[in-house]
Amino acid sequence: MKITNDIKYIGVNDHLIDLFEGQFDVPNGMSYNSYVILDEKIAVFDTVDARFGDAWMQNLKRELNGKEPSYLIVQHMEPDHSSNITTFKREYPNAQIVASDKAFLMMKQFFGSDYIDSRIVVKENDTLSLGKHNLTFITAPMVHWPEVIMTYDSYDKVLFSADAFGKFGALDVQDEDGWACEARRYYFGIVGKYGMQASNLLKKASAFEINTICPLHGPVLNENLSYYIDLYKTWTSYEVESEGVVISYTSVYGNTKKAVELLRDELLENGCPKVVLNDLARVDKHEAIEDAFRYGTMVLATTTYNNDIFPFMREFLYELLERGYKNRKIAIIENGSWAPSAGKKIREALANLKGLDILEADVTIRSSMTEQNREEIKTLAKALLN
Numbered sequence: 001m002k003i004t005n006d007i008k009y010i011g012v013n014d015h016l017i018d019l020f021e022g023q024f025d026v027p028n029g030m031s032y033n034s035y036v037i038l039d040e041k042i043a044v045f046d047t048v049d050a051r052f053g054d055a056w057m058q059n060l061k062r063e064l065n066g067k068e069p070s071y072l073i074v075q076h077m078e079p080d081h082s083s084n085i086t087t088f089k090r091e092y093p094n095a096q097i098v099a100s101d102k103a104f105l106m107m108k109q110f111f112g113s114d115y116i117d118s119r120i121v122v123k124e125n126d127t128l129s130l131g132k133h134n135l136t137f138i139t140a141p142m143v144h145w146p147e148v149i150m151t152y153d154s155y156d157k158v159l160f161s162a163d164a165f166g167k168f169g170a171l172d173v174q175d176e177d178g179w180a181c182e183a184r185r186y187y188f189g190i191v192g193k194y195g196m197q198a199s200n201l202l203k204k205a206s207a208f209e210i211n212t213i214c215p216l217h218g219p220v221l222n223e224n225l226s227y228y229i230d231l232y233k234t235w236t237s238y239e240v241e242s243e244g245v246v247i248s249y250t251s252v253y254g255n256t257k258k259a260v261e262l263l264r265d266e267l268l269e270n271g272c273p274k275v276v277l278n279d280l281a282r283v284d285k286h287e288a289i290e291d292a293f294r295y296g297t298m299v300l301a302t303t304t305y306n307n308d309i310f311p312f313m314r315e316f317l318y319e320l321l322e323r324g325y326k327n328r329k330i331a332i333i334e335n336g337s338w339a340p341s342a343g344k345k346i347r348e349a350l351a352n353l354k355g356l357d358i359l360e361a362d363v364t365i366r367s368s369m370t371e372q373n374r375e376e377i378k379t380l381a382k383a384l385l386n
């Protein structure tokens with residue numbers, strides 16, 4: 001696949017994977033992207049997952065058409081991209097590996113060699129000329145590992161963006177939901193903890209004129225780039241993306257669910273443009289996480305369990321804490337048949353997060369909604385929309 005006259009796509013699609021990175025559901029598979037720049041000197045960008053070494057090497061050889069690459073640029077050492085470095089070096093022993101010093105440390109850890117005799121260690125703003133194509137390296141620590149670099153090619157104005165601007169899904173599957181849905185789940189699932197670092201990276205990248213973004217997963221982006229970059233600015237700065245309310249809940253026997261459904265109806269009746277209900281025991285965990293960041297208001301509704309928060313909600317809160325959830329309006333609905341305490345525990349769990357506006361009055365249900373609870377939920381709906 002041609003990206004520009006000199007830049008070709010040599011990545012692979014994975015339809016065999018069950019869980020990406022051991023945890024993310026990827027119903028449309030996954031792509032491991034790799035690229036080659038054909039110039040006086042030839043540079044290959046990253047390898048692919050271990051299981052696709054043969055297919056990748058075939059793609060590479062097809063594009064090389066008998067030529068020898070000078071460089072393998074390793075932007076990220078996570079094994080979905082680095083697993084075939086040794087295969088590459090066996091095939092092309094004279095090629096040099098270009099990477100950050102931290103990446104070489106990891107090569108030693110993963111493969112037992114840091115390629116001391118055939119390597120180029122690059123730092124921020126170092127450059128490498130291939131002929132027409134001049135590459136500038138941009139360090140991108142914690143987007144999403146510490147060794148990451150990105151690369152800008154000034155000739156074709158291409159940013160090789162490593163994991164940033166990545167997306168779940170193989171490239172040979174048409175994504176009915178558009179780019180943002182699975183790119184958002186990918187971002188908040190994988191990179192979300194490092195919003196500040198990702199935001200810094202965007203600032204650095206804004207110094208370059210970019211026509212094309214080549215990420216390590218998902219489609220190459222070459223049209224309407226401001227759409228993708230603006231979404232990334234929103235996500236990395238923890239800003240609200242969409243108007244509406246997300247209700248994240250658990251319900252053991254359906255009584256908490258009834259309260260949640262009443263709240264949804266009241267919100268819609270009072271003009272809320274969108275209400276999303278996420279049953280944390282049943283919805284994909286990472287869908288629930290992305291929605292928590294997508295909307296500006298979230299209601300947490302759950303049961304007291306073992307004098308604590310119901311397990312699926314407890315785990316969900318932990319995921320939000322881990323990602324530095326912030327700057328949102330929150331309300332709590334708790335249910336408990338004899339000693340409701342989930343509300344108090346949720347407040348304790350959220351206490352150290354910044355910029356949360358947690359409404360003071362929790363709705364406390366004892367087993368099932370009373371008339372008073374119904375009135376409280378109607379009042380809550382109005383308070384959430386103020």
Ligand code: FEO
Nearest residue numbers: 078080144163216
């Ligand atoms: Fe696609 Fe962080 O590896």
